[in-house]
Every structure is written in C-alpha cells, then in structure tokens.
Amino acid sequence: MEFENNGLKNSIAGTLRLVGILMSGAWNDKYKQPKFVENAAQEDFYQRLLQRIDRGEINEAENELLAYMDEEKGVTKEVLKDNGTINNIILNMGLSVYGHINEKEDVFLEQNNYCRQEIEEGIRGLLMRFGVSIPADSLF
Numbered sequence: 001m002e003f004e005n006n007g008l009k010n011s012i013a014g015t016l017r018l019v020g021i022l023m024s025g026a027w028n029d030k031y032k033q034p035k036f037v038e039n040a041a042q043e044d045f046y047q048r049l050l051q052r053i054d055r056g057e058i059n060e061a062e063n064e065l066l067a068y069m070d071e072e073k074g075v076t077k078e079v080l081k082d083n084g085t086i087n088n089i090i091l092n093m094g095l096s097v098y099g100h101i102n103e104k105e106d107v108f109l110e111q112n113n114y115c116r117q118e119i120e121e122g123i124r125g126l127l128m129r130f131g132v133s134i135p136a137d138s139l140f
Contacts, residue, residue, distance in 0.1 A: 008116045012102045015123065016095055042093070049097055056112040058101060062122060065097055069129065094126040 045068065052061035069090050101109075102119050109115055 009102060009106075012116060012119055012123070013099070016099045016102070019095060019123070019127065042089075046093060046096070050100055053097070053100055053104070056108070058104075058109070058112050058114045061097070062101075065094060069094060069126075091126065091130050095123070098123050098126070 049061045049065055052058075052064070072090050098119055101114070101122075102116070106116070
C-alpha cells in the first residue's frame, strides 16, 4: 500500500509540474517564492493557507482557497474580458496549494480526513474552473 501511495504522490507531483509549465511557462518549487505572488496581501493569504494545511486544517484551507478563487475570478474576469487575457495568478496559487498538500505524508492526510484522491479531484476541479477539461483517466 505504501508503494502505491508513493506512486500516486509522485504522479500528482508530476501532473502539477506539467500543468504549471503548460499554463504559465514555469513551475517553481517550494523553496522559491511562487510566481503568482504579486503583493503582500497575496503572500499573506498564501502563507495562511499553508499554515492551516500544516496544522491539519486541510479541508478548511481548501474551502478558503475556493472561496477566494470564486471571488477573485469574478473580479478578474470583468477586468480582463476586453483583452481576452487569461489570469494565471489564481490558477498558480491553487496548483501550489495542492502541491503543498501532496507533499504531506499519507498518515498526516488520513489523520486529518483527507486523501490523495481528493488532491486529484481538487486539481481536476481547479483546472475545470479555468476551462481546462481533463478526461478522468488521463493525468493521474
């Protein structure tokens, strides 16, 4: 079972790298400041999400991320509709958050009522929010 979960963990990490590269041209690892951070408010929000995840509040952090994305996407869609630009900032933030969750050990995830399948579903849902449709069996 541990071997399978490590395989799934690596598969998710590979998918995150691939999507990050395809959508924004680069993928930053955890040791660099994420590319999406444009101001102190975004940095604070991102760090707050990571802290909640580290405390085991994974579902709460995910819900907070999704609420933020819905709010910001509505604002940026209105601002960007004239020039057709795709806003990758929110997408990159979401991918980075799911990447942080994926780095956690299976025991930590289980203790906090979360699993790798939820990470897959979260990434798939995130991409669908941005109009990227992925068949159920393709990425993971």
